[in-house]
Amino acid sequence: MWIAPIEPDEWSIARTVRLDALAGSPPGTFSSSHSEALRWGEQQWREWAGRRHPFFVARADSGPVGSAGVIVTAGGPELVSMWTAPAARGTGVSDRLVGAVIEWARTAGHRELRLWVLGGNRPAEQLYRRTGFVRTGAVQPCGEYDPRPEYEMARALTHER
Template identity: 50%
Template sequence: MDASTFEIRLLIPDEWAVFRRVRLRALADAPQFFGSTLADAQARTERDWRRALSDRAQFLAGSAGVELGTVAGMPDLNRGGVHLISMWVAPEARGTGVSDLLVRAVIEWAARGGHRVVRLEVVEGNTFAEQLYRRNGFALTGVSGPFAPGDPRREHVLELRF
């Protein structure tokens, strides 16, 4: 795959079925890295998917009509700035640079919105994701917490200020 052929675009609520398809694939592929489950996502209604796309900037990476990854940015109403969430890249696109393009899409969206900080959480053991975010300027904050009830892993907060 050639990184020059990747397209990153913002999904709109009318593209809820695309978002659903990519999210279900992400949850099936890497359930250990997400706070929600495949079963929960499968139970969501069209209205739920549309609402999610209204509440966030959901970016989709693709090439030649093939969906290769997704990430979202949401205003962080509690701390200010933007919260980067739901990052996923298809196995066939890993190592191609598409993940960097997705992260930069959220950073650029945040900057255009006047935000000066982007935060995210990385679950313990997801070293590839942590390396991705560090490569794009994020740094550990020293804040961590439980990943999920009953799960002994922790997630660490990373932040990018600009």
């Protein structure tokens, strides 16, 4: 198994892993739905895969088994689009994906990495705590029409190895 950011011309890999993530996740877990992403054409997938910020994919011989992305907002980098295939859960893939994002943010010179975790998603919150994240106290609704709470978590990034 290896983890690497995808290149823009690897849009079909981005499509595969994103559709797998959306298909197997409860509504509201990600910013788009499976049915919405199914309607995207090649050009939209190319644009999504070619974003300025990295999208890491964990791959096994059988194909993609996980993903994690980064967006950089005015407040700094955020871990987004974290997903691990059910068959790969408990194997360390999630920890390695989070580690890849942490290393990217550290190398890019950021002092902190943040994320939002859906309330009640204990496995995700346990992963983030295990990898050094703590709740900041900030809470927001999951979406415009979804009042479920999301909790912000953050991890300080040291620049020592």
